Amino acid sequence: MSRSLAVPLSYAPAVEAPSARERLRRDLRVIADMIEPSARVLDIGCGDGELLAYLASEKGVDARGVELSQSGVNACVTQGLSVIQGDADRDLGAYPAGAFDVVVLSQTLQATRNPKLVLETLARIGRRAIVSFPNFGYWRVRLSLALRGRMPITPLLDHQWYDSPNIHLCTISDFVALCGEIGIRIERSVTLDRFGRPFALDPRGWLANLLAEQGVFVLTKGSE
């Protein structure tokens, strides 16, 4: 079946430019697919606005962002995106509860000073929060530390230990445990392999914690 499908697909005109969705980074594509059209979205650590620009133009969302770097903010504002210069630790507190339909924190949680508080804030200001982060329990990371005895360097963790912004790395199991502890419900999760391809494994299981290079989680505030 998959073979017969491969034939027409290979005839898909290679000269045709990839769609806006296909141009998105793999993990952002997974996140974008989780966001419904016309939603109010806050992307924290939005970089140069790749995800926001896609969501605004293709899904008509009300796109807002927070970004630390001046170059990133400028890149966003010059595209007409509404982005404030700030960070997740300091600049989320003022938003009222339920201000956004979706709050996105992609590849940023591990760089925050107080991830627990940030997660609680995300769950407060967004009806849903989508959080992605590199899994420190990924087998290549473990192997690198176990065999080489050096801090792991991978495509997702591409800094030396001394210049890394990633001050609060965690494994998928750690993350799941913290969510349970602070009453945040994991509505959905997707694990991604090292090519950014999604595969479905229960994040609570040991296998996901070993095989996933990163995880994408959809969170809601647990019932009170």
Place this chain on the structure above:
Amino acid sequence: MNLPAAIEPSLLKRPDEDWPGHRLVVREPLPLDCGIDLGPFTIAYQTYGTLNADRSNAILICHALTGDQYVADPHPITRHPGWWSTMAGPRLVLDTDRYFLICANVLGGCMGTTGPKDIDLATGKPWALSFPVITVRDMVRAQKRLVEHLGIEQLFCVIGGSMGGMQVLEWAATYPDAVFAAVPVASAARHSAQNIAFHEVGRQAIMADPDWCGGDYLEAGRKPARGLAVARMAAHITYLSEAALHRKFGRNLQDRNTVTWGFDADFQVESYLRHQGSTFVDRFDANSYLYITRAMDYFDLAAEHGGALPAAFAGGKSRFCVISFTSDWLFPTSESRELVHALNAAAANVSFVEIETDKGHDAFLLHEPELFATLRGFLNGCAEHRGLPHD
């Protein structure tokens, strides 16, 4: 103070009427925050570019403390280029090929809009200190009259730096439906204790000058030039950063190889400040300086809205772009950030950029490519949303 509406127009003839630009005489009195009705009064303003058919491309530029309406053409006294001539003009950020720019001299000013140096028709003498104390909100109310006169229901953008930014915020808070986009640059939602303190130094310098004559120097045929110059010198230091002063002057001596063991302007920085002071008095009125600094001191947008800044912006639809500069210690980034947090709390649509520069508060007037790039992008995005031509 309320005058009959049918005032003889020739009485409003002013010595500065041959300066270029437009004059609007507003006959209906303006109720001021201090409780007094002011009127009739004159608004002097400049426009650049062309208003489009549906009157949707107007940008109101709000000037700072010692600014004026001559944004993009030479100052009638100093002949210097307009204070924002790098920003406003054909194909510049405030593109006169696309937008209709308006800038009015503020109420209490001395460049054509009614202020303390003008004749009080009730007495036939200059207002001087009998001019009512005005607020930033009064300035904005006066501008609203002008905008209505021009037949503009909604401004595409209101933009300004420093006190101009205060007016921008007041516009967005008082007339939210009349403001599509708001750009406060190097500004704050209130004047800080430190800023009030600096203003007080300036005012005391003016009032300590014997030529001030209790405010009645015009009648006395005198001019408190020394006091006003000192006020300007002190204020000018606050517009720069330590790094910029050092870069510009260091400890360099002025036209000499050694110190003179006296109190001449030995240092370049002294000479520079003296020059700033002495040229300022040629173009600015001392009492206007008192009134406008006071208006800034009184500015506290949160206090105007029950003590909660987000309430000032509640329900508004304006799109904000807040800009601050890293080395600005007069209106530091922390003030802009507080404003941004309030806008967030009010669920406003806001962008915020802190621009890296060592030029201090004055950066908003200078060639600052990041500022231009940010504004260009923001305005372009807004133009798209407003259905105006954009890139």
